Amino acid sequence: MVDRGTFRVKKGMAEMQKGGVIMDVTNPEHARIAESAGAVAVMALERVPADIRAVGGVARMADPEMITSIMEAVTIPVMAKCRIGHFSEAQVLQSLGVDYIDESEVLTPADESYHINKHQFTVPFVCGARDLGEALRRIGEGAAMIRTKGEPGTGNVVEAVRHLRVVMEQIRAVQHAPEEELMSLCKQFGAPYAQVLEVRKLGKLPVVNFAAGGIATPADAALMMQLGADGIFVGSGIFKSADPLKRAKAIVEATLHYDDPDVVARVSRGLGEAMPGIDVALLTDADRMQIRGV
Amino acid sequence: MKDNARDYGKTLERDFSGLKIAVLALQGAVSEHMDCVGRCGARALHVRRPGLLHEADGLIIPGGESTTIGRLSRLFGFREEISAFAAAGKPILGTCAGAILLAQRVEGQDPIIPIMNITVQRNAFGRQRESFETELDIPALGAEPFCAVFIRAPLIKEAAEGVEVLATYNTGIIFVREKNLLATAFHPELTDDLRMHQYFMGIALEHQHSVTSSLNGHQASA
Secondary structure (H helix, E strand, O other): OEEEOOHHHHHHHHHOOOOOEEEEEOOHHHHHHHHHHOOOEEEEOOOOHHHHHHHOOOOOOOOHHHHHHHHHHOOOOEEEEEEOOOHHHHHHHHHHOOOEEEEEOOOOOOOOOOOOOHHHOOOOEEEEEOOHHHHHHHHHOOOOEEEEOOOOOOOOOHHHHHHHHHHHHHHHHHHHOOHHHHHHHHHHHOOOHHHHHHHHHHOOOOOEEEEOOOOOOHHHHHHHHHOOOOOEEEOHHHHOOOOHHHHHHHHHHHHHOOOOHHHHHHHHOOOOOOOOOOOHHHOOHHHOHHHOOO | OHHHHOOOOOOOOOOOOOOEEEEEOOOOOHHHHHHHHHHOOOEEEEEOOOOOHHHOOEEEEOOOOHHHHHHHHHHOOHHHHHHHHHHOOOOEEEEOHHHHHHEEEEOOEOOOOOOEEEEEEOOOOOOHHHOEEEEEOOHHHOOOOEEEEEOOOOEEEEEOOOOEEEEEEOOEEEEEEEOOEEEEOOOHHHOOOOHHHHHHHHHHHHHHHHHHHHHHHHHHHO
16 A cells, blocks of 8 residues: 655655755746755745845745746755645645645735645645744644744844744753643643644654744854754845855855854855845834744 | 554564664754664764764665755765775665665766666656655565655666665665665655664674674684
8 A cells, every 4th residue: 555645754755854955946047056056955936035025015826837947947856835824825836746835924824814734735834933832733734844934034043043942942841841731831832732742752843843034144054053953944045145056055064064163164254245134123013924824 | 653563573683782883964864864773772873074984883874865965975075985885895774865875877967976786766756745655575674564655765777787676666676785785765764663774784793793703713813
């Protein structure tokens, strides 16, 4: 008997990405640059988050033609984003054959109450989270991979750091709490009980956890890895910088040798301008992508 | 999980506590393999840099993205060291991307560490939505079927001279041995079944014994 799209197969796909860098791309040429720099996957989208901020309006799933042309351009896995709750966009992405779907707050949410029932798909999903409860709710809905939300398109790592630290701190709380306190912790975190028990047993999330949302430099990537991320998503950070190929290679090397400052120092030299950054404190709630779909 | 309740038989179990098994830790399912090595009773070495392999009795090259692992292994100069490791008779297990790394021929691209006389085709089963798990009969690992997890898996299109085919799936070759070298298209590290790792470490034990006995032989004759 052959079982396609089991949770083990979906989760296993994310495990194969560990220690790697997943890069946002908007055309086949960028996808090839990402692949040659050593990306473990590319995320196909219409605009990188920094441009979504600049353009405004409703951000939707990318044109299937563009996604297909990226799939034809590279042999590494291709991910694509759908709007939160927009299961029809997700069905389209599965039909196109993308390797992973990101149900993403970077796009304009289609449903303000409910996420997609991700168990119904054979293609795996990644979802953003700002704390343990959010991560475990998404896993309960079938997500096979989690990433911090951070604050996309800002080139500012502060929110990604906050979210990863909160997740790690709450995992420690679950691990060390006496059993009779677990249900109250679930209530406090807004986390499903079954998944909390699993976290307690494993001492980590039951699926791979990447960092995303504001990573722009090799040192940013090394920071997130040292804080306990399993890998890195870079959105606007590469193709909004002065020398994308060089920066992409540097972030890949810094992600591998995150605990070796000599390597991070070497690859950080002479990269040219990073993407322009935004002070997250100056954003109004309407501009904060992270509060979408919690 | 259903795996926990199952008895896979103990025919491959041995005392592996004297073994050190390196896991190439450039990218991918590194911790899963290290856990398997530890659960078999051996010591796992996390190897991210060249120059550390001489300590190891065996090497596992895990699954991950073969283009990424290939690029990084070239960048950090692993090719010569891994070839020398194999030439010394020490065992290597390449799973999925690891199998692609070891192949002498990779369809559509240059080989990376060409030490096994096999031809592989990347992503031979299709994209992620075609990824699957299935129970396979693998006599080398015992009578119980083995749960094989295939993730954007390669296929071994040709097992040339000197390569023994140990398992097939729908006539496609998915597990081979060439003396001390093993390659699988699937991921034994994603289940609780340790038989693949035990089989691999059995080869490492035999190699360790043969080296020790030949050393003793030299001493006796000197």
